[in-house]
Amino acid sequence: MRLAVIGGGPKALAALTELDRALDSRGALDNHGAVTDRRQPRMSVDVFDPHELGPGAVWDRRTPEHLLMNVPSRIVDLSGPSFPLSYAQWAEGHPDPRAREVFPPRRFMGEYLRRVCEGLVNSPRLCVRRVRRTVTDVHRTAAGWWLVGDGSTPSLLADEPSPPSPSSPVEETGYDAVLLATGHRAPLLVNEYHALAQDEVLTSQDVHIRGAALTGIDYVMMLTLGRGGCFESASEPGSPADASALMMPSRQGLTSGEPERLRYVPSSREPRSITLHSRTGVPLSPKPPEQSQELIDHVTGATAKLLTVVSSAEPQPSADWWATLVRAAHSTARFLAVDVGTAALERTLLTPDHLEPGESAAERMRSHLLMNLGHITSDERWIWGRVWKLGYRNVIDSLARHPRDTAGWNNFRVAASNAERWAYGPPQTTVERLLALTETGLLRWEAAGSSPIPPEALNAITQPPGVRDEHTNTIPDPLWNNLANSGYVSVRDHERGIITTPQAQCLGPDGTPTPGLYAIGRPTEDPVIGHDTLNHRLHTDIQQWAQHLVDIATEGT
Incomplete structure (x- = not known):
């Protein structure tokens, strides 16, 4: 079987991990638990993504040190037959102790995802090839093969491919199945973070940011810590700010102690002021x-x-x-x-x-x-x-x-x-930093309508999940727009995401499954809820998809 995976970030990695696990299990035992000598099937997988396979754009290993994870790192577990470690187990052997923090710098998660990817690339059950392209079109031929295109040519593949074989190059054959794991289709790239820290034009200026959620907070950190500022304990000047040292267990699962009072020590390269604009003015x-x-x-x-x-x-x-x-x-x-x-x-x-x-x-x-x-x-x-x-x-x-x-x-x-x-x-450490910046007057918070947002404001509003824009009632992404117009996927009224079966198979407008087309993660948000997470076991779609695909691939063997 030949599989195309569109997107190469954590969700795609989770899918390949589960596929590797399902292939590893298939044929090892018969229905009575006896060991069989049937050979494990091997699957050819092409992963389309312009960014690094595994970390993708969001978890780039070059992410600045002071951008922390916003979820506990222990929830991430992509262990499988080809890489047997969860993040926590992997971090135990890391030479940098920051990798073992509850909310470590994000670059460490990028390192972990890359190691998982290396394991999958070397799996004896998968033949993984990376294709550095942004896919804008996926369509099915009359013969039943799936073709993938990037807009530069009518198709990356021949229009009427011959049946796949292990030696067939990708240009000569189509795909039996396509998995859409597009995630953040317009992510903020790490180079943009670095540019924000280095732009001297912003020094001593009034900087306005549209959006006060996690991306807006990242911008604040880049404009302060990223420009050489630092935080120290307000109670003991010069001492390291370590809130975790103040915690001790208490009743009902809460924690007793005092929140760390921090003082921001400027570098003289900060903006004169930073204003976070949001619809409500309410912080996280x-x-x-x-x-x-x-x-x-x-x-x-x-x-x-x-x-x-x-x-x-x-x-x-x-x-x-x-x-x-x-x-x-x-x-x-x-x-x-x-x-x-x-x-x-x-x-x-x-x-x-x-x-x-x-x-x-x-x-x-x-x-x-x-x-x-x-x-x-x-x-x-x-x-x-x-x-x-x-x-x-x-x-x-x-x-x-x-x-x-x-x-x-x-x-x-x-x-x-x-x-x-x-x-x-955000984690407590980040909130303590935001409070310190607010108390100095450097950071301000504004609700919509309370003051105008300058046209030059930095945009920190993350593209929402799903595929349909609620404000325009359109599907702006060309790939998903093409899939919807072709009748391969469908979106219910008042929802943003496409409809899938529990095995992640896409449903057309008439409610019937589209043969060989699957989707996981953010594109399915609303019919399936809660995809902005690195915990790939929160939903069962990926595991069911992997087992379903292996059942098809090994049918009759």
Whole structure:
């Protein structure tokens, strides 16, 4: 079998890891557990990506040191037959101790992904070839082969390919299957980060940034740490700022201690001011420390009830689904000894987040930091952040691929936007740095409408997941636009992503699977929820796809 993979980042790497695992298992045992002598099948794989295979553009190994991961590195596990180590196991042997931090510099993740890729390239079960092209067209011939093009020629392959053979070059044959793992189709490149740090025109200027989420925070770090500034402990000038040294266990899985008070030491190369502009002016909440197993078990048990109230015949999320979710949050509040009612919890979740009168962005961040540490009573937003994070698998599994109730789905989008801000913000170290910059007056926060955004503002708004632009109701990416116009993929009304089966097979407008065409990750967001993660086992699509493909490849052997 000949396979084309469009995109060469972490999701593609996860798919190849699972494919390698499925091929390794196939033929090793018969149905009765006896060892067989059937040879393992070998699959030819061409991976199309202009960036480095494995890290892709997002996890470039040249990423500056001070850009940290925003998820715990331990969730990343791409171990398989050809590379047996998770990130945590790999980092144990790394000579740089920063690789073993909970939120290490991102470049270390790029190193790990590259090592996994090297293992897969050397797998005896896969014949992996990298093709340095950005694919803009994928189409199927009358003979059933898939052809891949980059817009420079009618096709990279012959129009009517001959059946594949191990010795056939890619130009002489088509593909049996195509996996679309396009991820971030317009990522910020590492050279742009370095250029931001080196642009002397910005020194002593007022810099405005459109977007205050994770990319906007990256820009702030590049304009400060990236220009030679540093942070020191405000309590002991000159001492290293190490918040982790202040932590010690406390009740209910929270943490006791004081948030680190940092002082920013400028380099004289910073802008005069940095203003983050966002729609609401509300900052991301700091990611909390590790929670106790008791709290994890409580939230997962409460949210597991979501799986029992859904019906394939009923549009989701239904009234029963919402009521169950609110009850899960209420029981979590009681578990944490927080006195809050269900009405207040529901109202908070379904009302677009905003700063309270007199509340500043810095005050929001600091208050949620103190809630993380158990110093002040948790509010409704903090409770929802824990429910969403710890119960996320149940939330997304209960809604995956179900037909949508329009009003309920619109409410879900509001709820998800809120809860993700409270659950998946930056790590504590990053928030402490933002607070220090805000307190000096160097960093400012503005909501839409409070002040004009200059036309020269830096754009830090990340392209959203899915394939359809909600504002224009169009599919701007040429590859996905071509696939939709050809009837190979489809998008439901009010959603952004394409519809797939549990084996990741794309569905056409009439609901029938498109033979040989598969998609995983961000392009499928909405029908399948929650793809902005390095945890490839959060969804089962990739594992099911790998087994499905190997079943087809080895049929009759």
